Amino acid sequence: MALVNVAVDLASKGQRVLAVDFDLEAPGLDTFDLPGPRITTAGMIDFVSSYLSTGCAPHINDFVSESRGIGDNGGGLWIMPSGAHQDTYATTFTQVDWGTLYEHHDGFLLFEDLKEQWKTFIKPDYVLIDSRTGHTDIGGICTRQLPDAVVILFFPNAQNLRGLKRVVSDIRAESMEPRSKAIDLHFVMSNVPDLDDEDEILENSIASFKEDLAFKHDPMMIHRYDSLSLLNQVIFTKDRPRSRLSREYRALTSEIIRFNPEDRYGALDFIDTVGDERGRAGRIRRTSESRRLTPARIKEHVRKIEEHHSGDGEVLFRLGSWHMDEGQFEDAESLFNRAVDIGYGEPEVYLQRAYVRRGQDDRDGASVDAMQTLQAENASSLQIRRSLTLIKPDELKRFAGSPTVTSFAPDKRLLIALRLTRSKEEVEIAAALLRPLASDDRLSKEERERARHELVLVSIGRGSFVEALKAIRSGQPEVSKMNIEYAFNYGMALWGERGAVVPEPFARVVEIEESRPDSTPTPNYLQCMTVAYWVVGRRDEAVRSAQLAKQVMRSRGGWQFSCWRYRNVLAHTFVDDVDDILRLIEGVDKLAPLFMNRRGTVARTEDTPV
Numbered sequence: 001m002a003l004v005n006v007a008v009d010l011a012s013k014g015q016r017v018l019a020v021d022f023d024l025e026a027p028g029l030d031t032f033d034l035p036g037p038r039i040t041t042a043g044m045i046d047f048v049s050s051y052l053s054t055g056c057a058p059h060i061n062d063f064v065s066e067s068r069g070i071g072d073n074g075g076g077l078w079i080m081p082s083g084a085h086q087d088t089y090a091t092t093f094t095q096v097d098w099g100t101l102y103e104h105h106d107g108f109l110l111f112e113d114l115k116e117q118w119k120t121f122i123k124p125d126y127v128l129i130d131s132r133t134g135h136t137d138i139g140g141i142c143t144r145q146l147p148d149a150v151v152i153l154f155f156p157n158a159q160n161l162r163g164l165k166r167v168v169s170d171i172r173a174e175s176m177e178p179r180s181k182a183i184d185l186h187f188v189m190s191n192v193p194d195l196d197d198e199d200e201i202l203e204n205s206i207a208s209f210k211e212d213l214a215f216k217h218d219p220m221m222i223h224r225y226d227s228l229s230l231l232n233q234v235i236f237t238k239d240r241p242r243s244r245l246s247r248e249y250r251a252l253t254s255e256i257i258r259f260n261p262e263d264r265y266g267a268l269d270f271i272d273t274v275g276d277e278r279g280r281a282g283r284i285r286r287t288s289e290s291r292r293l294t295p296a297r298i299k300e301h302v303r304k305i306e307e308h309h310s311g312d313g314e315v316l317f318r319l320g321s322w323h324m325d326e327g328q329f330e331d332a333e334s335l336f337n338r339a340v341d342i343g344y345g346e347p348e349v350y351l352q353r354a355y356v357r358r359g360q361d362d363r364d365g366a367s368v369d370a371m372q373t374l375q376a377e378n379a380s381s382l383q384i385r386r387s388l389t390l391i392k393p394d395e396l397k398r399f400a401g402s403p404t405v406t407s408f409a410p411d412k413r414l415l416i417a418l419r420l421t422r423s424k425e426e427v428e429i430a431a432a433l434l435r436p437l438a439s440d441d442r443l444s445k446e447e448r449e450r451a452r453h454e455l456v457l458v459s460i461g462r463g464s465f466v467e468a469l470k471a472i473r474s475g476q477p478e479v480s481k482m483n484i485e486y487a488f489n490y491g492m493a494l495w496g497e498r499g500a501v502v503p504e505p506f507a508r509v510v511e512i513e514e515s516r517p518d519s520t521p522t523p524n525y526l527q528c529m530t531v532a533y534w535v536v537g538r539r540d541e542a543v544r545s546a547q548l549a550k551q552v553m554r555s556r557g558g559w560q561f562s563c564w565r566y567r568n569v570l571a572h573t574f575v576d577d578v579d580d581i582l583r584l585i586e587g588v589d590k591l592a593p594l595f596m597n598r599r600g601t602v603a604r605t606e607d608t609p610v
Contacts, residue, residue: 001233002153002190002222003130004032005249006256009237010126011071013253013265018064018124020044020080022142023132024093027082032233034067034079041065043081049092051110052101060117070238078122098138111145125263126256143167144174149184149256153222156189156205161212168213186255187219194223220255222248261304264312270305271318274298275325306335313344321352329356347376347383354390367392371399374416384412388419396420400429410440414451417458421561421568424462431458438471449475456489461566461595465497479504484512488528491535492563496596506535523553524561527578531563534585546582550575566595 007019021029024045042063050058063080070077083089101107118127131142143150150171154160168185175182189206197203206218225245227234236246257266258273302319309315320335336353354369370390373379379387388396399405400416408416417433420426437443437451452471459468472490476482482490482505491505509532521529526549533542553560553575559568564577577594584591 002151002188002249002252003128004029004034004235005237005246006253007077007126007128008070008235009250009253010128010257011075011077012237014071014073014075015125015263016074016076016078016123017071018078018080018118018122018127020127020129021082022138023130024082024138025132027085029079029130030081030085032235034077034235035069041081041084043083045083045089045093045096047080047114048096048101048110052096052105055105057110057113057117060114060121064122078124098141108145111141115146126260139167140170143171144183147183149186149259151186151188151252151256153188153190154209155191156202156209158208161209164209165212184259185215186252187213187215188222188252189219190222191224192221220248220252222252259301261301262308264309264315267305267309267315268318270301271315271322274302275318275322310338311342313339313342313349314346316342317344317346317349317352320349324352324356329359332356333360345376347373347379347387350376351383351387351390354387358390363392366390367395371395374399374412375404379412381411381415384415388415393422393426397423397426397429400426400433405433410437410442411447413437414443414447414454417451418454421458421461422559423567427458427461427567431455431462431464434458453485456486456493457561457566460489460493460496463496463595465493468493469497479508482508484509487512488532488563491532492566492593492595495593501535503535506532510536510538521548521552522560523549523556523574524563526552527574527581528563530578530581530585534581539585542585543582546578546585550578553578564593564595566593 003019007017010017019029021027022044030041044063047058047060047063060080064078067077067079083092098107101110118124127146129142129146132138152164152168154164171183171185187209192202209219210216223244225243227245234240236243237249240246254266254269257263258269260266261270302322305315306319316335316339320332320339323329323335324332333353333356336349336356339349340353350369350372354366354373357363357369358366367390370387373383373387374391376383391399396416396419400420405413405416413433414437417430417437420430420433434451434455438448438455440448440451443451452475456468456471459465459471468489472482472486472493476486479487479490487505487508491502491509494502494505509528513529513532526545530542530545530549533539533545553571557571559570560574561567562569562574562577564580565573569577580591580594
């Protein structure tokens with residue numbers, strides 16, 4: 001049942017799949033509801049019997065049939081049943097002596113020939129073989145000679161554990177000389193009751209299997225599924241794809257394909273998994289216990305993926321991202337270049353190449369790639385925000401002021417405007433972008449509010465105090481109902497427009513601050529509270545806020561918004577601005593904030609209603 005469900009799932013993913021029924025004592029592949037072959041179709045036992053009779057390996061055309069109608073996107077399913085289930089089946093089966101076949105009739109070469117015929121005439125991406133449970137002569141063919149990987153399905157009881165010990169030991173022995181064939185092992189508990197394990201029965205059983213079979217991480221699990229559909233042998237991945245059982249079989253498919261470098265889906269999954277530190281430490285090792293994935297093995301598998309998918313832009317890009325995470329920037333850039341050259345033009349490939357180039361101190365190249373990301377129609381908000389940090393300020397300023405930007409979606413224009421806060425020229429462009437966005441119905445309510453808030457900031461920063469006051473009043477007309485950000489900005493805009501400090505908005509700021517729970521304030525917040533405390537006459541608190549603002553800024557570094565200039569500044573400039581405010585508080589100098597573009601007296605306060 002697991003084999004059929006995985007086979008159909010693989011075929012639906014565009015893979016060519018051959019399903020082989022080698023459980024000759026208890027066959028059943030032909031009983032599932034799949035188009036052909038029927039119960040009278042010759043299969044594996046007939047193939048072997050014909051060889052013993054003639055001494056020549058027969059052609060597989062007489063023993064393999066296509067299950068038409070199964071598979072999508074070029075995928076398909078072929079079936080090699082156990083044999084023709086007529087009155088002669090049991091006799092034919094008992095007449096085959098498997099030990100004699102191998103010892104005197106070149107049985108090993110027969111099955112090597114069979115593998116070659118499968119490859120030549122069916123060209124499958126996967127061959128799935130249903131094998132007899134336990135340690136048998138036939139089991140050795142299916143678990144050691146033929147496979148690249150073995151799925152060990154077991155019910156977690158003592159009987160199964162006893163039978164599996166030798167089977168697993170023999171499979172692992174294949175990795176030694178002379179064969180040196182590493183076979184992946186996937187451990188899967190099946191038919192597991194979906195009950196509370198309050199007595200830790202299942203937990204203890206799993207622990208015994210892990211210890212005795214020497215695998216470290218919990219096995220996969222396929223639960224018992226109570227459904228009458230099982231009586232009809234429904235193929236869940238085809239007929240009931242949303243069921244839990246179908247999800248568990250699809251998970252098993254993913255486990256199998258992850259270690260096949262030729263499988264595109266598996267290759268992408270492998271890259272994603274080894275690219276995640278947590279996966280590197282746990283998930284990979286859980287999926288393939290016999291292949292201990294050392295860094296050398298991972299590197300070799302990645303090399304094979306690149307070899308098999310050299311014309312696939314997405315795979316090359318994901319490989320480049322993996323090399324980038326490993327700090328191998330030259331390899332990463334080469335793979336990104338190849339992905340772009342063959343037409344993979346997704347925004348993320350340009351963005352990642354921009355990061356690589358910046359890491360190699362190629363800031364011009366990084367800026368060019370970041371601009372490619374910014375201009376991509378399908379770039380996400382996150383990609384746009386990240387690209388904006390990589391574009392050189394002068395290039396972004398020129399671009400934002402060009403007619404091209406007016407054709408961008410409103411949310412993209414908003415993100416660009418939010419980035420333009422470091423110079424007077426940038427602020428002018430930001431204001432032009434923000435003005436229509438504050439009332440653009442294509443933006444969400446939150447986005448429009450963000451645009452309005454930013455318009456207030458850039459308007460104050462460029463000396464357009466009337467515009468700032470109008471924008472604030474359009475959303476929050478009463479000072480007593482303003483939030484802390486708008487109350488402070490309203491006070492600063494009034495200061496700039498009237499040339500004198502109006503206490504009422506700053507009193508509102510202090511009122512809100514004192515009603516808030518303790519928090520970890522930013523340097524900008526502390527700087528603003530310094531001004532607010534000073535205006536309302538609480539000098540000592542103003543000085544304490546100023547000193548703390550400088551201390552936090554020095555420890556943090558980087559850029560910070562300064563309410564003294566109303567634009568983002570570097571740490572040392574921010575500290576200078578706070579020192580200016582301290583001189584104002586101490587009365588050493590008569591200063592006005594620098595966004596007013598003038599020095600003048602600020603001693604006068606104005607109590608005119610606001």
